[in-house]
Amino acid sequence: MSKNYYLTTTSPYVNSDPHVGFALEIIQADALARYHKLMGDKVFFNTGTDEHGKKIFEKAMESGMEPQEYCDMYAAKFGDLKKALNLSYNSFWRSTEPKHIEAAQEMWRLVEKAGYIEKGIYNAKYCVGCEMEKQDSDLVDGKCPLHPNKDIEIIAEENYFFKFSKLGSKLIEHYDKYPDFVVPAHRQKEIRNFVESDLTDFSISRLTEKMPWGVPVPGDPKHCMYVWFDALTYYISSLGWPDDTDKFREFWGTTESPNAIQVCGKDNLRQQTAMWQAMLIAAGLPPTRQIHVHGFINSGGQKMSKSLGNVVNPLEYVEKYGTDALRYYLLAKVAPAEDSDFTKEKFEEVYKSDLQNGLGNLVSRVAAMAEKSDSSFEAVDHTLSTEIKVALDEYKFDVALSDVWARIKKADQFVSEKRVWELKDKERDDALTCLVREIRQIAIDLTPFMPETAEKISKQYDSGQISKNEPMFPRLS
């Protein structure tokens, strides 16, 4: 049954180059979007960039650029991922779009009107040594680790606060109503524990004179929205909210029947599954239906960091091994919701065993036999296997692909056991028909994960007369 499917990634903050962690997120999302498209759903797949805030303002200043110019440059880099990773999103939405800015302001008005925004005092922590504002998490024992001899100054600033503390019970209601709201389940427990504890209101504005690069607070130009507030609204402004009410209802859903799916990293759990939901509830808008939370990618057992020099650049891998090789690795060998390790050695091992010797070799050997047989193989309609659907409905990309690879192994065993290359006439054609059918099925099942590979195989195998092609995953020289 066809339906509307809304899917969004988080919006990466444009202060550095695209990271393999975001590649993971958007490739997972892309697999979901392609899956739903294959099922006949109407898919709205959104991604984009988050471009406001102090860090970006400072970075732009440092590099001598206008903030917008700086954002344009980075937005382009993220936009380039579409081709590099073969992404099927239809909406690339930037938080500096005028339409988004208007939407963020409308969101503010709604939340304010409902009584969930109030002025309060925000105590900014300022390190005189760094001449910078610090966050609690930056401090060690209440001191700046770079200037432990200097005291942190507290600068009281009048800000607007979001009355988060008033929304806990509404959030719990939502979690109760949808036990699978957060996937995996232990993340839902985690956020639930957090929400059940005493919630504190949080600041959602900054003084414009100190930080001009943000969305002006409606009716009070002395304040800019703190990036969070603006950035979260992007999930609905991308749908044309508040102007396009039909499209919003169609894809985002209604309060009775929420429909939106989000993916985010575990570092975003609180923002997406609690704060954003609280904002929606406060504004009287439907909450998100489900949020899939993915893990992090480590490199060599350690967090990626520039100083360790172990940062994985997804584009390097695309260039060297191809888009689908990277997509395969991230979907099949990275635990969808847990942390996983990524090293070049492991990647090459997988490339060789699974893609070269597994899928690539099977497709070649069967094509070679089919070509020699001179027979033709009528195309039959294939639809996505049930196992794949079941796995994808639970965001288990790795399980889905391991199922496909089990079938590749079976097909190889079949060829060897029957010694298909020695068979003649009907016996041979029967065996080949089986194999061709299985490979066509595999191609369909790979469509959400490795679209280009799936298409190559389909083209090669759907033409009745099958002939051998160049290797899809060539040996590494």
Next chain:
RNA sequence: GGCAGGGUAGCUCAGUUGGUCAGUAGCACCACAUUCAUAACGUGGAGGUCAUGGGUCCGAAUCCCAUCCCUGCUACCA
């Protein structure tokens, strides 16, 4: 410290409510076989006292207690 989730073959992991649950698992490794295929594929083999110590039970990787180790969260980090 508190809460949550983990510690199973060299590596990555499966193991539903305790009774072929110790895995024909994948990768790597060794041997054999084979040539249709990208020197690929297939078969066989070696590898684990299921973190440690107790306990419950006829029986525990699976439940309970203790200990050790790892990870996440413990709020204003986009």
